[in-house]
Amino acid sequence: MPLVPFLSHGRQQFTFLVLLCSTYVVLSVVAADPGGSFPLPTFNVGNGLINIAALTALVGSSTVESLVLGNRGAAGLPWAALSTFGNLSVLKACVTGVSPGWLRETIGARNALANSILGMSLDLVQNLRGESKARRNAGAANGIISKSRIIDDSENVKPIWQDVYAFDRSTSKILNSIPESNAGSPLTVFTYRNYPFDRSTNIFREWIALSVSLLKMIEFCTLWVSGDRVLCWVSSIAWLYFLIAASTLQILRQWRGQSEGSGSDQVDIIAGQLPTTTRPGGHRKLLLGTSETGKLLSSWRIVWGLGSVISFASVLTIYLLLSRSSDLTFYVWSAFQMGWLVLSLMFYHFSDATDPMAYRLLIAQVPWKDCSMPMKERVLDLTLALAKYQMHFHPRGIYCYNEDLLSAPRRHTISISIRAIVGDPTITSASWLLGHSFTGMDLYDTCLLFLTVHDSLIAIPAARVLSDPLITKLDVESSIIDPDIINKGSTNTGQGITWWYWIPCGYNKWLQARTEDMKFLGQRTADVLSDMQVTEKLEKGRLIVSLKSVGDVRDVVGLSARAGKILVDIVR
DSSP states (O other): OOHHHHHTSHHHHHHHHHHHHHHHHHHHHHTTOTTSSSOOOOOOHHHHHHHHHHHHHHHOSHHHHHHHTTTTOTTHHHHHTSSGGGHHHHHHHHHHHHSOHHHHHHHTOOOHHHHHHHOEEEESSSOOHHHHHHHHHHOSOSEEEEEEEBSSSSOBOSOEEEEEEEOOHHHHHHHHTSOOBOTTSOOEEEEEOOSOOSOHHHHHHHHHHHHHGGGHHHHHHHHHHTTOHHHHHHHHHHHHHHHHHHHHHHHHHHHTTSOTTOSSEEEEEEEESOOOSSSOOOOEEEEEEEEOOGGGSHHHHHHHHHHHHHHHHHHHHHHHHHHTSOHHHHHHHHHHHHHHHHHHHHHHHHSOOOOGGGGOOEEEEEEGGGOOHHHHHHHHHHHHHHHHHHHHTOTTOGGGGTTSOOOOOOOOEEEEEEEEEEOHHHHHHHHHHTTOOOOTTTTTTEEEEEEEETTEEEEEEEEEEEEOGGGGOSOGGGOSSOTTOOOTTOOOOSSSOEEEEEEEOSTTEEEEEEOBTTBOOEEEEEEEEEHHHHHHHHHTOSSOOSOOSHHHHHHHHHHHHHHHHHHHHHHO
């Protein structure tokens, strides 16, 4: 049987590696008896390089590259660097991970493995020469994404547009679960529930995996005791770096809320057979509200960037040290590396791929005619991104469309002057004192605002809620409580809390404003919203408050107006 088909079967490959590992262990034992009947070949740097390269190619580099690129989470990083035989693959994977999509296409680092873990996308806005060339070589895109970084829970900054030529595995699983809309048929929009969907038990298992990789210390201590102290450090430096890096990534992940995909980027996707000027479009899928994979965060790119430098230096230094070491040192060291390689393969086989994004729950399948205005605005962003994609392939050239409109108006704002606030404690006290039946819970979200309008001071009944985003950091999959709602009277963390105000300003119109560092008096900028937009704001679930719709807000404002009359009775 040819060698390659033989190694393509997992069970035969594992058996072969065990036998090879056993052979190295026997050789290391025999090396301890130089005068025995089994003389060992004299080692030099030439046959050492050939042996190491052959062993690396024998087991295949895809497993090590997959671990480095995060296919088994952060815990896979030190396991990838456990054996020095895989350092060349570690170096290649780090270069692949830290490179943008267009550079991976240029240097030939784009392959099926990298596409499945990282995806492959190009920036539609920055018309870089390298990206334009990569776009021409890549062919037709599979989709368009619009990323909107959420900066203050109210509005998004200018979205980032990208054309996607390969979706990562998690996103592909999401899209495969969505039925497509055929060309010419009405559009259906799919959305996601906003909640921290990754379970904390995954974190615990990954910490255990990181702890088990400390077996590498056996090699360190053995080489240290034998006197090869420089070699023990150089052989372990890549593993030690990735162990520290993985631990840091785990801590950052827990600090951000135990969700690998719950960053501040909100991603909208349109996928399918995209149209160009010379090619008609086909079926399409539209998904709003997913999140960017955690492996594209800057923290992972920093780890890969430093890891590439350390792996490169480690490989060169080890080859130099082994060329000057004794035969016994070489065979003992080789036996350790073969053993670590087998353990890495076992870790990869028994551990599970981390695809947290693939298991989020779809909560809405909305026909286009039923979409809210904010949803339509996000679809408009995708439409403009698709237009930008078509410009790149237009026969006239993208330079002919520099003045075409590719942005949409976001919101209408006005400036208001807040002079004083009367909150629910004062309103509740006045109500009880004058014998009214309102309780503190009835008036919980009520308030009166004193505004300066045309040099006159006026009092306006309003509604306000206190939002505490840190309360969302829960394992809500195991909870029967709605993660987007918090009951009146609940406590807060005291960190990052914000008052949100809604002030009536005409028929079905509202002014929406918020505090900055819990300060609201003085000049403030308020958004002018419709009833539908207020409801959409509350339904997004990011405020985590008891109000669910504009109807609830209107009821609170009604109570605030009645409370205002009570206060007037006191001051008259």
